[in-house]
Amino acid sequence: MTTIPSVPKHEWLRATLMDDIRGLPPHAPLPTERNLSDTYNVSRDTVRKALDWLHTSGAIYRVQGAGTFVAGMTITKTLSLSSFTRDMIDRGMEPSSKLLAMDRRAAGRVIGEQLGVAESDEVVRVTRVRLANARPICLETTHIVGALVPGLMDADLTESLYAILDTRYSLRVMRAEQIVTAVAVSEIEAALLAIPTHSAAMHVHRIGMDERDSPIESTTTIYRGDMYDLRFAVHRH
């Protein structure tokens, strides 16, 4: 049993169990909590932390007095924070991007409020078409607080913006608030996404914040209704 350093035990255990679960049929019983505790030489509380996560993700269900079982899962994801790049890889597709426009400009009232800066403060605006397996999936416009990202204009925006923010500026989006609505696409949007005008699309607005709750970016994404869906498991309590 090789344990990877600097990773909390419950996270490692969670990943280990997730692998096991993939090889089991639905409703198969997992070892008991006390059993897992012995097997992996961790406390039962640590086992519970790992199982709690798997439960919230919808991968397992628990019955008091009976045991823990593999969920009859078709969806095993909770909605979590991931970039377009990561999202597409998870869906088994190859992501790419086409940069449409990029400039520095005054934030304006709306964006300024969202990002917690003055109207006149500078923001970087990046507009990209994002593709999966070379087919356009969505249109994405991101505003980033200018003071946080000096020199961003020179970066290669065909790769993951989140990756650039992390490696070049040590900015990591740890939390985000999202609002999802259904909209009909405009002529311009339709042309860029190669779909008919007024087609249905999913409009996602996200404000991404760092670990101290400071806004980093505000992004508006228009997803093709016929190419994208949102899947997740929810729970009572």
Add this chain to the structure above:
Amino acid sequence: MTTIPSVPKHEWLRATLMDDIRGLPPHAPLPTERNLSDTYNVSRDTVRKALDWLHTSGAIYRVQGAGTFVAGMTITKTLSLSSFTRDMIDRGMEPSSKLLAMDRRAAGRVIGEQLGVAESDEVVRVTRVRLANARPICLETTHIVGALVPGLMDADLTESLYAILDTRYSLRVMRAEQIVTAVAVSEIEAALLAIPTHSAAMHVHRIGMDERDSPIESTTTIYRGDMYDLRFAVHRH
């Protein structure tokens, strides 16, 4: 300090803290974990359970070595399992329903598979227009395993179906899988929702299961794009 019986301490503490938080400005510091532990006479682990939940909900953020703070929250909800009735009340609107149709029929292949019954098994189908403040918000078609709900045909379907399932049949939906897409409404849907044909709408398909992972209901809901949105906070890990 009155403690309500039969409720786990961490749930009670969570609710108590949530009330406190509502009265505080963003970024205000919360008492330390050890402090809360003393104040409420619970272990630090119990305090952490409560704070963990508030953190996942997006109501607070934590900085190691510094403290716990009120989030600059505009959205403090995680996506959770709630009925239309509950959802609308949370949004400050008055929910109501109009029953369009209700019948018993063979499940068929698709619904049968979703509900884990044979094609020929009976399901109850309920179609309703759901309103908020007397304005139509969505069109909802629910299929329920017939064997689980004898006599449901006599029930008053203008009230919450989830409530009826719970009180009359002891069926509680504890987990659900959802798939959200954007669609253009058909002529019939448009008429029922009082919007133009081909308007954009949010299509939500949900399969609700009990605590043992047995499917109870399969529901398809068409939400007006101009009257409904999905709001939630997401986190890294």
Add this chain to the structure above:
DNA sequence: AAGTGGTCTAGACCACAGA
């Protein structure tokens, strides 16, 4: 009766932030 998950405790050590 035996075994399971659900809750709770008191204490320990660590990594990190701030004065």
Add this chain to the structure above:
DNA sequence: CTGTGGTCTAGACCACTTT
């Protein structure tokens, strides 16, 4: 350096399901 949140432990009792 002190205090904070992050992790982990060993043990206890409860509510519940199954035999």
